[in-house]
Amino acid sequence: MAEQISELLRKNQLSVTDNRKKILELFLQSDSALAHHDIEARTKEKFDRVTVYRTLQTFMDRGIIHTIPTADNSVKYALCKDSCEQGHHHDDHVHFICSSCGTTTCLEEIHIPEIKLPRGYKTKQTEVVISGVCKLCS
Amino acid sequence: MAEQISELLRKNQLSVTDNRKKILELFLQSDSALAHHDIEARTKEKFDRVTVYRTLQTFMDRGIIHTIPTADNSVKYALCKDSCEQGHHHDDHVHFICSSCGTTTCLEEIHIPEIKLPRGYKTKQTEVVISGVCKLCS
DNA sequence: ATATATTATGCAACTTTGTTGCAATTTTAG
């Protein structure tokens, strides 16, 4: 995996640093989305808080991760495996938040339906976040 | 309007206070959603920050307002006129964020399509947030 | 209309979250 991670960083023209490798590793190991807090908690003995903020921002800028909005002021971040492999970002899938276990996941196979807006509105991006009970909890 | 506001508070079994009246008035006067920050800014000469937090929480609990998730950690609150008139809460409409003027609005006439999830997932609520350019900006 | 009980508010102190500038370190490229 170490090589896969370095590869991903190089492909995005980023220096390969311990911090970035560690954070990417966290995303690759996790099958659910991570909040800033989660990442900070799992890296704090090694890296500064500020570095985590900056790294997430950098990954966002390069399209390596994307955000998932939630209704409680707690943005989560996720790596879209497929998109990332291609090196460009498409974030047209549904996100799911389990109210039982609290995890947020990308349902990459469920794509977002087109929604017609009133005359005059122009759609750039549509976000769908479904909350309920996930496969494992039900 | 003053009477309409007091009525709404009483209907929800809430004491009618200056603070609550003022915040409800802000929502009724605004045709777009408000962030905590907006409300604080428009009431700070009169009311404490803490009171604003508590009032918004109370209104949430009673279903007078609902949150609109955004991808940048800035939850907005909106009064759903129709729902509130009925005294119960249904939040099944699309939300729109204009990337030009920054306003967030409820498109109450656009209802959310049903989205089929994989076997095992149970849907409780579906949130749709569309970003783009609004009627006024285009 | 008024006293009393109930509820809401303000204040102070605090925790958490996010930001910025700069010096020191690490990484990359030659």
Next chain:
DNA sequence: CTAAAATTGCAACAAAGTTGCATAATATAT
């Protein structure tokens, strides 16, 4: 291996959100 470029940690801040408690305002029952 060295110089240039980029990243990181630190310190100091700013902003956002929380909690307990005394005071003030509102509602309720005479």
